Amino acid sequence: MTVRSRTAVTALAGMTVGVIALTGCSAGQPAAPGPDDKVKVVASTSVWGSVAQAVGGDAVEVESIINDAGADPHSYESSPQDAAKISDANLVVLNGGGYDEFMTQILGQSAKPTVQAVDSEHPEPAPAEGEHGGEHGGEHAGEHAEEPHGEHAGHDHSVNEHVWYDLHAVHEVADKIAAELGRIQPAKAQQFEANAAGFEQQVAGLEKRVGEIAAAHQGKPVIVTEPVAHYMIESAKLNDVTPPSFVNAIEAETDPSAAAVADVQNAINGRQAVAVIYNPQTESPVTRNVRTAADAQRIPVVEMTETLPEGAGYVQWMDAQITALQGALNR
Secondary structure, eight states: OOOSSSSBBOOOSSSSSEEEEEESOOOOOOOOOOOOOOOEEEEEEHHHHHHHHHGGGGGGGEEEEEEHHHHHHHOOOOOOOHHHHHHSSSEEEHHHHHHHHHHHHHEOOOOOOOOSSSSSTSSSOOOOOOTTTTTTOOOTTTTTTTTOGGGTTTTTTOOOOOOSSSSHHHHHHHHHHHHHHHSSSSHHHHHHHHHHHHHHHHHHHHHHHHHHHHHHTTTTTTEEEEGGGGGHHHHHOOOEEOHHHHHHHHHTSSOOOHHHHHHHHHHHHTTOOOOEEEEEEOOOOOHHHHHHHHHHEEEEEEOOSSSTTTTOOOOHHHHHHHHHHHHHHHO
């Protein structure tokens, strides 16, 4: 599968913790929280806000800029109120990789403790047309091969910014959040580390479930309307047969070519896929037609989204999506 960021395509430099400054906001930093005060955390989306809440527990006050389950974070336009919230935060958590570009625009050059999931300082060209994301070709393909990522060492985040579907990456973000919170409130550092360990245990349970899908369904073909779950599909060892030109057009918010649409429709009508992975937050007439065709052929449609449903935490949300995928593949 070919995938590319809507803006800058980026390379992963582990999970980066940066010191970034705010421009256009009040000078200086918010007062450091006292030992009994809550640490103010602002996250770009509810996904990273949920991870921060799990790590910080009752010692943090978390606000997510984008928490609407129906919103498309790619096209979000920030407000002065958002800038003010970020300015007042003790810690900022963002995705990076061109995904939440509004955060990068608000954050600038004065010190602000920041955890960023994707390092946007090292852009590289998008994969060539027809190149499959799972192959991760090019000079950066083995760049992180020696990093201790276990089975995830092959995940090249330069090709897809939706890193919260890479469960190992989420584990690492939790560690970075715990470290930053510990620096802000040293007296509670052990509490944050313990919270992170508990959260990571739950994420490990999710990884086990994805491994079970891989063991039972390796190689089964799927079609995606947008590559939001790229890393989960990769970890589940499913075969994404979506035409690269179709995926790239949807990612670029343009209409796919008639040939690409026909290829997808033919694959569905010929039942060449066992499931369709559908992102309702980037829905368009073209993707709705794909879903309608899948329904007509009784091909299961699995919704995978970019933000949390109201009232759900990260683990609960991801567990439900894994369950839906497993159910579709078992049909």
